Amino acid sequence: MLIKKEHAVALYNVLGEENKGTHCQISVAAEREPYNELNLANLLEMGSSKVEFRLSYWGRNLVYLLDEMIQNGKLDIPANWKEGYRWIGSETIAMIEAAMKNGGFVGPVAEEALTERGFAEKVRDEHCGECTKLNDYAEALYDIYLHSHPKLEITQNLANFIVSMPEGPAEKNGLDYEGREAELLESMRLLSYSVPNTDIFSLNRLGKAVKNAITHMAYPYDAVISEDYLHVLAYYLDNGFEALNDKEKELMESLALIDAEGKLLPGGEALEEVLHILREQAYLPARTFDLEALDVEILRGIDEVMKRHESNPEVLPAPEEIRHYLLDLPLKEYKAVKEHYGRRLNEDMGYQKKEELKKKFAEALTVEELFKSFYEKGNHWLEKLMDVIEESLMTLKSFSLVEAKLSEDGKLYYDMTPEGRLVFEEQKEKGFREISAPAVKAITIRESEFGAPNLEWYEAAKAEHLVGGGAPTHSGEIYADLAYNVERKPHITRFELQILHKLPERGYFVESLYEDFDPTLKEEVTYGLNKLEARGFVELLPDGGVVVTEAGHLIKRALSGTPESFGNALNPLVVRVLDALHEVGNLYVKERKVRILPKNIKEAIKISGLDPETFNKALTVARNAKFIGHTSINEAGLDILEAYELLNS
Structure with a gap:
């Protein structure tokens, strides 16, 4: 949906003509574009004549909404808007x-823009004090948006423009055009802006x-894609090639949708995906992926x-061997990784150590010396390094990038x-x-309906070589594919749990979260949010x-009784153990528990693929965290398994 100044004026023109008892007559060709765009947006309908x-x-509802907002002083009349003004885009x-996802609370990025358009206003709220919320006009507009399904009409000229344009994400100045192609695409909800x-x-x-x-x-005809073509394709998909008449068969062959035998060609398969998205509103949530420097290391x-295992079969990448690898590297090779160590150590020791920590990084020559400088007594530095490694391994396991295996000797x-x-x-290359x-x-x-990123997200993607030349790079496509297709196993660190516990149901913002932590921990909070x-x-x-x-x-409910120090x-x-126990247990619906007979524990160990020692350690953690009772998975444990299923649905 796109309503610029010229679209608002056009809507009022049509309303004025209808109030006189006639339809709006358009005689100047240059004036047709806004009307055509409103027609594609399903806000205008074409009469018996093409003009x-x-x-x-x-469209009538939208004009009445605009008129009410003007009458109530939320907006000036469209004639007074500056040229090119975007009221709705x-x-x-x-x-x-x-804002609607956040209980109607408008975030700081959008406050000025929505208030100026008349869709938000300052209110007093018992939870946040003075804040900005959506008003009734915003909800009315959103309802119009949801129900005014646009048309899809792609002409040859527009098709040539689409093929030549970068698919994005890209900066607006990269959309090089002289006509109104971008307005047409936005009216049909094919193009989004940040x-x-x-x-x-x-x-x-x-x-x-x-x-x-x-x-x-x-492209044998002026129309490359039209509503009529999509109806014929839908009929073919539902009823088969033989159900088509000769004219429909000729149309689909000439568009290169099917071959002479009626089999779908690549063009037909691609247009079938268009039809699927239109029919089912098959947009996807914007999932993401995160990999920190230590994870890479x-x-x-x-x-x-x-590599060493190839010459010495007894050497395998157990945590101890990975620790040896890290200790062998001089700190000067850790330009990025040292920041990760800094975050982990700072989370462990508290705010006051941050400046001291930076100084130690500058002084220390090796990772070993760094850890020794903070954990000089009782060899605790070695334990802390192992904790850091184990936590990173868990993160990698949670994104299915590494897996635990058993050697022949267990x-x-x-x-x-x-x-x-x-x-x-990809990283090596x-x-x-x-x-x-x-x-x-x-x-x-x-992949969503509003498919443009924030400027901040876009700049991050450029810096990490995930976008370039107006489209995702090969690397970007790899990580985007992982975001949707990798299996996620629930995992949360101590610090991430602290963040999750602070988040209320609705009406919360990133800036508010920063204020809830010591200012020196802003970087740690950012990384924690990204991971969550x-x-x-x-x-x-x-x-x-x-x-x-x-x-x-x-997850928040399951961990509500778990101390943040855990x-x-x-x-x-732990999830692997819960899943295995669930498989061998008996569900009691009324109690919302899964009871496990002691004789079935051996079977659960076998299903988990873990050695008995690792299984029992994880089982102890699950019991201490109150996910499991003496003989059953309780409600918290079942919440975790439900979340596991949701994450991978």
Whole structure:
């Protein structure tokens, strides 16, 4: 939906003509474009003549809404708007939707833009004091948006433009055009702009599907894709080739949708995806992925130890061997990794150590000396380093990048999964670096209906070499694919749990979260939020809001009784044990428990694929965290398994 000054004026023109008892007559060709765009947006309907328009049901509602807002002093009359003013665009709807996810509270990024458009206002709230919330006009507009389904009409000229344009994400100045092609695409909801100021554009999931279809289709007619073509394709898919009449068969063959025998060609398969998205509104949530510097270094360590394994079969990448690998590296090679160590140590020791920690990094020559400088007594420095390694291994396991295996002699070690090997090879080729959740989300947001990232997300994606040349790079496509297809196993660190516990149901923002922690921990909070979003527990909204997901609510409830000092109470090994016990147990629905007979524990160990020692350690953690009673999985444990299923549905 797109309403600029010229569209608002056009709507009023049609309303004025209808009030006189006639339809709006358009005689100047240059004036037709706004009317055509409103027609595609399903806000105008075409009359018997191609230069005759009338308001659709939803267009009439929109004009009445605009008129009421003007009457109540929320907006000036359209004639006084500056040229090119965007009252409603994809970015406006995206900001309204973000606020609606957050209980109607408008984030700091969108406050000015929505207030100026008349869709938000300052209120007093018992939880947040003075804050900005959506008003009734915003809800009315969103209802119009949801129900005014646009039309899809792609002409040859527009098809050529789509094929030549970058699919995004890209900066707005990269959308090089002289006509109104971008307005047409936005009116049909194929093109989205970033909030709040349309700095970045991108084709959304439907827009990308349309582009893919027209690159495989023939253009024998002026219309390349139309509602009529889609109806014929739908009839063919539902009833088969023989059900088509000769004219329909000829149409589909000439468009290169089917061959002479009636089998779908690549163009037909691509247009079928367009039809599927339109029919089912088959957009995807913007999932993401996150890889910190130490996670990357652990993958390198596993690879190095496995190379040694080839000449010495007794050497396997167990945590002790990975620790040796890290200790052998001089600190000067840790330009990025040292920051990760800094975060982990600072979370452990408290705020006052941060400056001292930075100084130690500058002084120390090796990782070993760094840890010794903080843990000089009782060899605790070695234990802390092992904790850091174990936590990173759990993170890698939670994203299915590494897996625990048993050697022939029953020794537990870690190896990369195919996905982990893919990540490692990409890092080795493109440079070892962090991959942040915002950078990946800059790409995956294109799978949603509002497919443009924030400027901040886009800049992160550029810096990490995930986008370039107006589209995702090969690396970007790898991490975007992982965001949707990798199996997630619930995991949360001590610090991430602290963050999750602070998040209320609704009406919360990233800036509020920073204020709830010591200012020196802003970097740690940012990394924690990124990880929580990559895990699927929270969603960071484009207006600066943060909300807990359905899976996040289950995890939060399951861990409500777990002390924040309990590190890694929920980790992939615990989930593996819970899942195995669930398989051998008996569900008691009324009590919401799964009872496990002692004789079935051996079977659970076998199903888990863990050695008895590792299984029993994880079982002890699960009991201490109150996920398991003496003989049963309790409600908290079942919440975790439900979240596990949700994360991978």
